[in-house]
Amino acid sequence: DTGVSQDPRHKITKRGQNVTFRCDPISEHNRLYWYRQTLGQGPEFLTYFQNEAQLEKSRLLSDRFSAERPKGSFSTLEIQRTEQGDSAMYLCASSLAPTVAFATNEKLFFGSGTQLSVL
């Protein structure tokens, strides 16, 4: 399977614990996005990378959240001191983008997500 892969698929944690999610994009894709989705809502943008550079962060991304893409390939999203409000599906998407700006024909390929439950 050469699609976007996310690990783990499900994570249950206790409030206050740290969690880390991994995303492996489609191999030739240079852009990688993180989104969060709660029940009854569409995906909400968190952050994105162009190769290894993190170019944009949403104000939804509090200082407890950190994302990295050290070699421009896989990415990790860490949440420190989790809160119950962090419970959501965390989605990763990748695309092939020729420039920094979003292209009108840019196609995002999403992974199956990591479902986080904070107890």
Add this chain to the structure above:
Amino acid sequence: TQLLEQSPQFLSIQEGENLTVYCNSSSVFSSLQWYRQEPGEGPVLLVTVVTGGEVKKLKRLTFQFGDARKDSSLHITAAQTGDTGLYLCAGLSGYALNFGKGTSLLVTP
């Protein structure tokens, strides 16, 4: 952030019926995308509309972009149970796609 309003929020129909769902905004978009999402999975891109007034067809699905590029519609002809899912529209806001809340469609036999 440019808001995308989708309606209806929920829709339950029987197999064979036709339906239309809407995506509206007060802002102009350079393009809009439609995605379908099944439970427990990520969204899958269906189509991108770019030109005002554009109509694109994907088998039984017809997508239209408003002349003013502020709204879009998705029409499904003769719905099938396999069409069940969450239909999301998305438009560029800043550096990334901004999604609407979606229309949850249930097609029953």
